[in-house]
Amino acid sequence: MATSLARLDRNTPPQSANAKKPFYILKTSGETFFSLGQNAVLEEGPLSTLSDRTARFFRQHQDGPDILVGALPFDPARSAFLFQPTRVMRVQGKHNLGHVPGFGASRSTGEPNRILSVSADPAPDVFGKSVLAGLEAMAASQGGLQKIVLSRSLKVFASRDFSIADLMSKLALDESITVFATPLRRQETGGAMLVGATPELLVEKRGNHIASHPLAGSAKRYADDVEDRRSADSLWASDKDRREHAMVVESIMDLLTPYCFELSAPEGMALRATASMWHLGTKIVGRLKDASASSEHFVSLLHPTPAVCGVPRAAAHSKIGELETYDRDFYAGAVGWCDSAGDGRWFVSIRCAEVEGAKARLYAGAGVVPGSTPQGEIAETAAKFRAMLDAFGIDRDRSGI
Numbered sequence: 001m002a003t004s005l006a007r008l009d010r011n012t013p014p015q016s017a018n019a020k021k022p023f024y025i026l027k028t029s030g031e032t033f034f035s036l037g038q039n040a041v042l043e044e045g046p047l048s049t050l051s052d053r054t055a056r057f058f059r060q061h062q063d064g065p066d067i068l069v070g071a072l073p074f075d076p077a078r079s080a081f082l083f084q085p086t087r088v089m090r091v092q093g094k095h096n097l098g099h100v101p102g103f104g105a106s107r108s109t110g111e112p113n114r115i116l117s118v119s120a121d122p123a124p125d126v127f128g129k130s131v132l133a134g135l136e137a138m139a140a141s142q143g144g145l146q147k148i149v150l151s152r153s154l155k156v157f158a159s160r161d162f163s164i165a166d167l168m169s170k171l172a173l174d175e176s177i178t179v180f181a182t183p184l185r186r187q188e189t190g191g192a193m194l195v196g197a198t199p200e201l202l203v204e205k206r207g208n209h210i211a212s213h214p215l216a217g218s219a220k221r222y223a224d225d226v227e228d229r230r231s232a233d234s235l236w237a238s239d240k241d242r243r244e245h246a247m248v249v250e251s252i253m254d255l256l257t258p259y260c261f262e263l264s265a266p267e268g269m270a271l272r273a274t275a276s277m278w279h280l281g282t283k284i285v286g287r288l289k290d291a292s293a294s295s296e297h298f299v300s301l302l303h304p305t306p307a308v309c310g311v312p313r314a315a316a317h318s319k320i321g322e323l324e325t326y327d328r329d330f331y332a333g334a335v336g337w338c339d340s341a342g343d344g345r346w347f348v349s350i351r352c353a354e355v356e357g358a359k360a361r362l363y364a365g366a367g368v369v370p371g372s373t374p375q376g377e378i379a380e381t382a383a384k385f386r387a388m389l390d391a392f393g394i395d396r397d398r399s400g401i
Contacts, residue, residue, distance in 0.1 A: 022191070024069045024085060025168060026335065026347070028178045030092065033337065037086025039064040041186050044079035047072065047303065051296040054082070058340035069337045071182045071194050071349060074304060074328040075317075081184055081330075082338075114159040115394055120152065120401065121361075122325045127152040127381070128374030130323040131366075137319055138370060147247050148310040148319050151365030152381055153326060154401065156392060158358045164193055167355070170391040171197040174275040177387075178347050180335045184354070194330050196352025197387050199274050199281075200307065202334050203298045204345045208291035210256065210298065215272060216248040216307045216367055217241030217280035220383035232271055232278045240371035245269060245280040247369075248306040251313075252284060255301050259293065260286040276386040295344025299334060308332040308348060308365065329354065331363040351387050362388045 026033040040061050045053050054068060061084055070082035122130070127150070134148045164181050171179045177197045184192040201213040219235035222228040235241055249265065257263055263286035272281035309332075310316020320328075330349060338344030353362040364384035366377040382401040389396055 022183045024182045026069075026178065026180045026182075026337065026345075027168075027172055029175050032091045033069075033088075034090075035065075035067075035069055035085030035088045038183070038186060039084040039086050041084075042068060042070075042080065042082040046079065047076035047300045050080060050300050051294050054294065054296050054338055055340075057084070066341075067337055067339045069182065071184060071330045071335045072299065072303065072333040072346075073330050074308070074332040076300075076303065080333075081182075083183075083186070112393065113162060115392070116157045116159055117155075118394060119155045121155050122152055124152075124378050124382075124401065126325065128378050130325075131368055131372065131374040131377045133323055134319065134368045135370070135372060138368075141315075144312075145315050145319065146311040147244060147306055147367055147369045148316045148323075149306075149308050149332075149365050149367045150320065150323060150377070151328065151332065151363055153331075153364075154362040154385065154389075156353075156360040156362065156394065158360075161357045162355050162360060162392070164195055164355065167195050167353075167391050171195075171387065174387065176274045177351070180347065180349070180352075182335055184330055192354055192356040194335065194349060194352055195355050196335075196349060197274075197391075198335075198347045198350050198352065199272060199277075199279060200348040200350060202305070202336075202346045202348045203295060203302055205288075205293075205295040205298055206343045208288040210260065210286045210288055212252050212256070212284045212302070213281055214245075214248045214252055214284070214305060214307050215279040215281045216245040218366070218380055218384065219278040220379070220386075221273065221276055221278055232273075235278050235280065236271060240369060241280055242269075243371075244367045244369045245282070247311045249282045249284070251306050251311065252302060256284070256286060256298070259288055259290070259298075261289055262287040274387070276390075277383060292342055294342035295336075295338050295346065299336075299344075299346050303334055304332060305348070307367070308350065310367075328363070332365060351384065353388050353392075360392065362392070 024035045042057050064084045065088045068082040072080040130150050138145045177199045179197045181195045200215045204211045219231045265282045265284050269282045272279040333349045334346045335349045336346030353360045364381040366380040385401050
């Protein structure tokens with residue numbers, strides 16, 4: 001196991017104090033990325049100016065770690081929350097989160113937290129009506145609107161503050177996904193955090209290498225092997241899900257092609273499994289014409305993809321604003337990191353919750369295309385809540401999903 005430690009601030013506190021400082025964590029199957037503290041925060045601005053703002057930041061802040069970490073919201077017109085940490089640790093290979101300095105110390109040791117209430121926002125039947133309205137809008141557009149991704153949420157209240165470390169440790173039991181936790185505003189202690197377990201890579205850029213691994217088309221997994229295989233086979237054979245997936249892949253390929261000498265999906269579409277869901281996924285890899293183009297540029301180019309927004313993007317984004325009853329905020333945005341060399345790694349912030357103290361909001365979404373049904377999308381979003389419900393210790397029968 002290889003460990004690399006970025007430059008440390010001379011004022012970094014001893015490990016016993018680390019648990020009081022804001023932390024960021026991004027754990028994939030091959031790497032654990034952990035940071036403590038906030039040296040400086042990136043100036044606000046829309047997604048379209050992200051690359052220019054990060055370049056200016058790195059020119060002005062050369063006394064700390066050469067990296068920015070954090071989250072981007074769903075709405076490109078709103079500002080990301082990215083910050084330069086005080087201390088950074090990157091561990092290659094499999095790694096137990098409990099051994100990360102300052103992280104294991106923040107786990108709770110008392111009695112289990114009691115869930116006081118869980119309420120659906122919107123209620124499943126209201127969400128179903130939104131799906132129907134989305135289908136009607138697509139039919140009325142006569143092909144102008146081809147896909148719209150709609151979401152719903154669960155509001156949770158507990159007897160005491162949630163332990164982010166406990167949630168992360170439970171989510172990390174599924175090694176097939178990327179778990180993350182990031183602050184959503186400048187903070188010294190406490191404050192809102194985005195916590196989740198995403199299976200989807202938005203974009204990774206290292207030198208002249210670029211990659212994306214979009215997912216679209218989903219089905220529930222089952223404990224029974226025969227039923228689980230039947231669910232996977234049904235997803236693989238589904239014309240509706242294949243069409244939905246093709247829209248996402250085609251969009252990303254079209255956007256990246258002008259920037260690449262080579263761009264391909266060498267493995268084609270494949271089934272991608274997490275502990276709770278089957279997905280259709282296609283890994284896209286390419287070689288850039290200009291290695292100096294930053295990861296933030298490509299995030300700005302791709303986000304939001306048809307996997308979380310729709311086709312065409314502008315029309316779908318507008319329709320989401322009409323049909324959804326709450327603000328997505330950082331749900332269906334992106335979490336990740338970038339450095340002054342232009343490299344970076346960004347994941348779509350799905351299968352997640354915004355957590356602040358003893359309250360949380362859990363999110364799940366589903367792509368609506370011709371052939372979708374309100375009942376089918378209610379069931380799909382219910383299945384997608386499973387990973388977060390399990391991490392929060394919420395009985396699915398009382399979750400209101």
